[in-house]
Amino acid sequence: MNWLAGTLGSSIGKKLMMALTGLGFCGFLAGHLAGNLTIYWGKNAFNSYAEHLHSLGPLITLAELGLLFFALIHILTGTTLFYQNLKARPFRYSVNKNAGGRTIGSRTMPYTGFILLSFIVLHLINFHFVDKTGTTIYQIVHGAFANPGYVAIYVFAMIVAAIHISHGFWSVFQTLGANHVKYMPFIKGVSIVFSLIVALGFGFLPVYLAYMV
């Protein structure tokens, strides 16, 4: 299995791991958002979505372990890349200017990544590792967003997520080798649209729950 470690451990291999796990998270976000949107149909719809989801039992545990595995790969590889890339230019330029290649997303990738990691920890503490006896998930969520501080943190985190995705999504295709003159403009467009969907779709929910229900 030396060849596998050699391939995945190379700079392109690490790129590949970032791309595949990142694409996995994009898929997860799409599913998570679809579920969350049931909130607009009222608390019963949302609670019943949560119930149906949890009735899947072992499948959910499997998916959670899968996500955790993906997260470990994404975080450890990303951190390694961050340090290696810092080390590759020990002496910085005194004048820094770019030629228009970099975007706010590409420029901030490691930092938005670390912010998202701390957000995910908070998010799991808020809604996952929480005592759910004698209450419904809607009550827990609604209760949390009664605190304007949480609303602000969640909205901010979703903007950060959108910035991360705006570079991450099209990067997946470039990294997988799927850069084609015919399709790349479309992929870049989808990248922007998907990050806006994440920002607006997730980001508006806390505001809606806090001030409009």
Added chain:
Amino acid sequence: MTKTINLTLKIWRQKGPEAKGKLETYKANDIPTDMSFLEMIDVVNEKLTLEGKEPVAFDHDCREGICGMCGTVVNGRPHGSEKGTTLCQLHMRHFSDNDTIVIEPWRSRAFPIIKDLVVDRSALDKIIQAGGFISVNTGNAQDANAIPIPQETAELAMDAAACIGCGACVAACPNASAMLFLSAKVSQLALLPQGKPEAARRAVSMVREMDRLGFGNCSNETECEAECPKEISITNIARLNREFYKAGFFSSEK
């Protein structure tokens, strides 16, 4: 009558690889705007020499944009801010009177500074030595039409082969990665039938050598293709990725 301009230059001066360098300020007065950037430095150097001072060391050779020898970072941009040109093709008409110009060497762990603006780019040669070639048995030349190559493919290979190995991609990359260089060198051979037999070994050993030399990792910032004097596209990097996956996962290459 040729227009002339006066400039303030801040040039990186460093006596040797181990010495501590710093930006020093020089005046360049009455510079004709028809001059190239390198000729402007020549003028400064002549003045320094006459004053008995050490002239600024910088790399240059053909001065017509094809050898890949010249290159410094001018106001934060490798080869200056003009698109698709090397430093020797940058003319002083793109600057204004009383401009301040900061001139720095390529900065990368893989490119140690030799002196002033001169860096050691032999790391790029080592990447080529690791597999950027084809092995042929010499003998009679083949018939020119024996290996049909579509015009489009030949053009793509030629676009990749336009890389002059100046290292601007490494200098421009926020991660000091050499992926654009490597992708051009892998692409020019992978696209043609002559390059196919050794494609897998080439991709694996060149990537491995690049990693070993201390270049950074590509994170698709795309600064390289924007700064490349030969306008090499990052579609070559996508092709390199495909070549590497093919070699790593589907060939017997270890």
